[in-house]
Amino acid sequence: GAGVSQSPSNKVTEKGKDVELRCDPISGHTALYWYRQSLGQGLEFLIYFQGNSAPDKSGLPSDRFSAERTGGSVSTLTIQRTQQEDSAVYLCASSYTGTSNSPLHFGNGTRLTVT
Amino acid sequence: QKEVEQDPGPLSVPEGAIVSLNCTYSNSAFQYFMWYRQYSRKGPELLIYTYSSGNKEDGRFTAQVDKSSKYISLFIRDSQPSDSATYLCAMSANRGSTLGRLYFGRGTQLTVWP
Numbered sequence: 001g002a003g004v005s006q007s008p009s010n011k012v013t014e015k016g017k018d019v020e021l022r023c024d025p026i027s028g029h030t031a032l033y034w035y036r037q038s039l040g041q042g043l044e045f046l047i048y049f050q051g052n053s054a055p056d057k058s059g060l061p062s063d064r065f066s067a068e069r070t071g072g073s074v075s076t077l078t079i080q081r082t083q084q085e086d087s088a089v090y091l092c093a094s095s096y097t098g099t100s101n102s103p104l105h106f107g108n109g110t111r112l113t114v115t
Numbered sequence: 116q117k118e119v120e121q122d123p124g125p126l127s128v129p130e131g132a133i134v135s136l137n138c139t140y141s142n143s144a145f146q147y148f149m150w151y152r153q154y155s156r157k158g159p160e161l162l163i164y165t166y167s168s169g170n171k172e173d174g175r176f177t178a179q180v181d182k183s184s185k186y187i188s189l190f191i192r193d194s195q196p197s198d199s200a201t202y203l204c205a206m207s208a209n210r211g212s213t214l215g216r217l218y219f220g221r222g223t224q225l226t227v228w229p
Contacts, residue, residue: 043203043217048215093158104161109158
């Protein structure tokens, strides 16, 4: 079956512009995560959605970052007024229930470059 | 201090070698431990998953967890060139029935040469 799909795969934007990154999770998966991976760094948690519960936004680095999940499926991560330090690979993952025995399935990420 | 520490390597071994990868952590609340493999320009994929202390084996891969030392390991037997990738450890605290946020190490870059 289809895996987690992210678009675009690559995005180059000018400093100060807004960008939107999209994630289509695996159908039926109730949990959805956004992580950021910078060169040589591990995965940095950004935000986590679980069903209809309030999202865990504790990892968002600033108020320029926001995310929403519509209809419990597709999610969009928005970065406003992009900065060069926002350049990274943004990874989305989903899991069936978000429970402890339900593994995360990752997409291949959106590579964001801010010039 | 990061919650999860992992030596980034790089690690280079000949084909057929036994590979040992390790992570340490500081949060005693972590109960679930995972290893992910990530090929270049791809998303991480789950290799093996363990709960609490002990060992788990899956084919050529064995995961070990020592909660008393806050230390986890991944062993790869009979390593192959196709194992060349970055290996990420990840862990999560048990919050009732939900997995919640995963904490990742920086990843160890492994090259297996023929």
